[in-house]
Amino acid sequence: MEAExxxxxxxxxxxxxxxxxxxxxxxxxxxxTVGGAPGSLPLAALAALATLLPHRRWVVAASSPGEAGEHLSDLETLLGPGAAVHYPQREDFGTDDGDDSRIETRGRRVEAFESFLGSRAPILVATRRALQELAPLPRDLAALRFTVTTGQVLRPGALADALEKRGFERAPMVEQAGQYAVRGGLIDLFSFGAAGPARVEFWDDDVESIRFFDILDQRSTGDTGRIDILPVSFGAGPGESSRTSPAQSPDLPRGTPTAPSSLLDRLARGTVLVRIGGGGWTEEATPVWRRAESRYRDAARWGSPARRPGRLFLAPEALAGRARLHPQLVFVEEHVGDPVFQARRPPPIERDTRRLRSFLAGAAASGAETHILCDNEGQAARLEELVAVRDRVPAGCHLVVGSISGGFRLASATAPVNVLTDHEIFRRGRKLRRRKRFRGAASLESLAQLSPGDYVVHMEHGIGRFRGLERVTIGGESIESLVIVYDGDEILRVPVDLLDQVERWVGTHPDDAPARLHRIGGKRWKTLKRKTQAAINRMTAELLELYAAGRARPG
Known part of the structure; x- marks a missing residue:
């Protein structure tokens, strides 16, 4: 596996x-404490450890959602998709999982929990706040997953009931995860944890076929023999009071709610907690706890409903106590601790081609290997042209597609190794890609697709104009956001981790522009969406009539 x-x-x-x-x-x-770990070396070390010790489990505790996203992207680059999962913190600070406004966040928490504790992914990435949060985490992991297979005896109504009990929303057409639609002898559904939306076809009370379909055009893309369905949130589903497998009995009632607990309470004691720099557990948990206390006092003062901090979060000392039950690795850049990597950051190139060529020539003369990591094939080709001398790249220089957050120079390897990244060479931000889409919109996959002045469409607010990126501080956390200008110069800021809610506006011709911008929360966009949905419903009804006529025709 090392060769891979x-x-x-x-x-x-x-x-x-x-x-x-x-x-x-x-x-x-x-x-x-492990020293000498600059840039993304801690994640590279974790990838190497996960390869050498495949039966160990690792939890990476990040300081912020942005840092968690970078760690996850690094691990996917280093180990491939599926090796690491992301357990996101709740979007709404003062609510529990059942009331969190973002179904995607709730579903991804269930998916990550089930995948990690089910040993399908060896690494879980979470913010320290996510680990501090309390949720009704089930003890019976098998009860979370409900399986449907071709040839299974299952009434369509029983499947619909099972989806309802697991928190799915019935819709005219499946457009995002957590929805299902019933159309005659077909049930479409989109579950978190699945490869994509699936269409289950029944013949009487038998599952005749299961097909994946494209959520954009609703066309089938391939057959499968089974699908696994997860609840859309913790607390939705059959519960753990039931002893019958949900795969055998999909219409189980909800069980007794599980007492709220931290993800740390569900980890095996040998699970290694990994921190990269930053403060201790108590230090980072205290602001979260104080904010929860403040919100509760304010709500009580005004007579508003609110949950006590102890129902939503572990107290700082309790979080630190839970963490102390597990092995812990702390990576720091300083050369302290044991062991210590003989590593340091690469020199700044500052977009200077001559400086880059000089660095590569010096590395070649010293016998070092240099890997320049690029975001894509186009960037690799561009860099190859820049560093080539007489149409040849310097000795020991390798251009690699698959970048990480930060490079490093490593003197303690078999031979000296330099790891450079294209975004650091050109002094620009790294573009993180969303590898999984949970909605039907043709969403942007990367910020690289947007330039200031481009027209964009937000799923809830309609057409606006992209102005650029801006960092805002919310609850003590610095978050990068897209700034979109709407009619009347109204401003909407969208966190970059919600990029899937935005798509580029496309006209008939490249130079087209929309007639006018929408207003935030305005009626025009809602009316347009309603008319579009009505047209889709009419088309769906016509297709169902054709389908029914075809099934009724002899032969």
């Missing part, structure tokens, strides 16, 4: 520090 590793992880794997760490991980209740 990303070059950055392979370089770290070849160090004595990594070998020492793999042989002597901290025991439960102890913490080990």
């Amino acid at each position: 590793l990303h070059p950055a992880a392979k370089a770290v794997l070849d160090t004595g520090a990594l070998r020492t760490l793999s042989r002597d991980l901290p025991a439960p209740g102890t913490t080990r």
Whole structure:
């Protein structure tokens, strides 16, 4: 498997520090500091450890949602999709999982929980606030997953009831995860944890076929023999009081609600908690707890409904106590601790081609290997042209598609290794891609597709104009957001992790512009969406009539 590793992880794997760490991980209740870990070296080390120790489980505790996104993207680059899952923190600070306004957040929490504790993904990434949050996490992991297979005896009504009990919303047409639609002998559904939306076809009380379909044009894309369905949130589903497998009995009643607990309470004691720099558990948990206390006092003062902090979060000391039950690794850039990687940050290139060529020439002369990590094939081709001398790249220089957040220079490998990233060379932000789409809109996959002045369409507010990126501070967290200008110069700020709610506006011709911008929350956009939905419903009815006529025709 080492040969399949990303070059950055392979370089770290070849160090004595990594070998020492793999042989002597901290025991439960102890913490080990690992020094000399700049840039994305901690994630490369974790990728190497996960490769060497495939039966171990790892939880990466990030300081913010943005940092969690970077860690997840690095791990997907280093190990491939599916090796790491993201357990996001709740969108709404003062609510529990059942009341969180974002169904995508609720569903992704269930999906990550089930995948990690079910040993399908060895690494889970979460913010420390997400680990501090309390939720009705089920103890019976098997009860979460409900399976439908071709040939199974299952009434269409029983499947619909099972979906309702798991929190699915019935809709005229499935457009996002957490929805289902009933159309004659067909049930369309989109579950978190599934490869995509699925269409279940019944013949009387038998499942005749299961097909995946494209959520944009509703056309079938391929057959499958089974689908696994997860609840849309914790607390939705058959509950853990039932002893019968939901795959055998899909119409189980809701069970007794599970007492709220932290994700840390559900981890095996040997699960390694990984922190990269930052403060301690109590230090980072205290502002969250104080904010929850303040919100509760304000709500009580005004007679508004609110939950006590202890129903939503672990107290700071309790969080630190839970963490101390597990082995902990803390990576720091300073050369302290044991072991210590002989690594440092690469020199700044500052978009200077001559400086880059000089660095590569010096690396070649010293016998070092240099890997330049690029976001895509086009960027790799561009860099190859820039660094080539007489149409040849310098000795030891390798252009690799698959970038990480930060580069590093490693002297302690078998041979010196330099890991550079194209976004650091050109001094620009790294563009994180959303690899999974839970909605039907043709959403943007990368900020690279947008330039200031472009017209965009927000799912809830309609057409506006993209002005640029801006960092805003919410609840003490710095969040990068898209700034969209609407009619009347109204401003909407969309966090970059909600990029899937925005798509580029496209006219008939490249130079077309929309007649006018919409207003935030205005009636024109809502009316247009309602008319479009009505047209889709009419088309769906016509297709169902054709389908029924075809089934009734002899032969």
